[in-house]
Amino acid sequence: MEQHNHKLVNNVLLRYYMAVDTISIQQLLERISGLLRSELRQSLVPYGLQQVHFDALHYLSHCNRYSDTPMAVTEYLGQTKGTVSQTLNVLVRKGYISKTPDEEDGRMMRLALTPAGKKLLRNVLPGDLLSQARQRLPFKEFNHIAQSLQQLLSTMQHVNQNKSFGQCATCVHNEKTSAQSYRCKLTQETLSPAETQLICREHSFA
Numbered sequence: 001m002e003q004h005n006h007k008l009v010n011n012v013l014l015r016y017y018m019a020v021d022t023i024s025i026q027q028l029l030e031r032i033s034g035l036l037r038s039e040l041r042q043s044l045v046p047y048g049l050q051q052v053h054f055d056a057l058h059y060l061s062h063c064n065r066y067s068d069t070p071m072a073v074t075e076y077l078g079q080t081k082g083t084v085s086q087t088l089n090v091l092v093r094k095g096y097i098s099k100t101p102d103e104e105d106g107r108m109m110r111l112a113l114t115p116a117g118k119k120l121l122r123n124v125l126p127g128d129l130l131s132q133a134r135q136r137l138p139f140k141e142f143n144h145i146a147q148s149l150q151q152l153l154s155t156m157q158h159v160n161q162n163k164s165f166g167q168c169a170t171c172v173h174n175e176k177t178s179a180q181s182y183r184c185k186l187t188q189e190t191l192s193p194a195e196t197q198l199i200c201r202e203h204s205f206a
């Protein structure tokens with residue numbers, strides 16, 4: 001009986017400390033995200049853009065050829081079709097993205113960054129705050145933080161049952177066929193090494 005009570009107390013304490021740790025990590029991530037977003041908002045003022053425009057633009061800069069449609073942007077941003085449509089129209093009107101019909105299915109639109117869109121991204125990323133913090137932290141420490149954040153993101157994407165939009169290289173359908181070539185087992189198409197670094201709406205961890 002005494003042993004059972006001891007085990008129960010340990011379990012309660014463990015859950016308590018896990019909850020405290022999780023809350024403090026959530027607070028840290030929210031504060032970091034708040035700082036980055038506030039800086040980004042300022043950087044976007046000269047371009048007449050808001051955060052949501054930037055989010056769509058940034059997504060299109062690192063998504064793959066299966067994920068460059070308005071529907072994929074809608075799924076990624078988790079917003080309504082109408083809102084995303086307005087966002088994309090603003091980006092087209094300002095000349096930051098192009099919208100062209102798919103070569104095989106003319107009803108489907110393909111989105112891509114224009115040179116002006118790529119230049120905008122280069123101008124605002126990386127943010128000054130993060131760049132300065134990187135200079136102050138030891139190289140090893142910064143790399144360690146990057147790896148831990150990547151691991152946290154992958155785990156959360158795994159837990160989340162929605163589409164993960166993960167990096168192609170980590171997908172269960174990705175198969176290495178030679179030193180410099182990969183194949184998507186889902187589409188049966190060849191992937192270049194550069195393509196495996198992009199994110200995909202069909203990505204799956206398991």
Ligand code: SF4
Pocket residue numbers: 064066166167168169171172173174175183184185186187199200201202203204
């Ligand atoms: S291997 Fe996975 S992530 Fe890569 S293109 Fe195929 S489905 Fe998308």
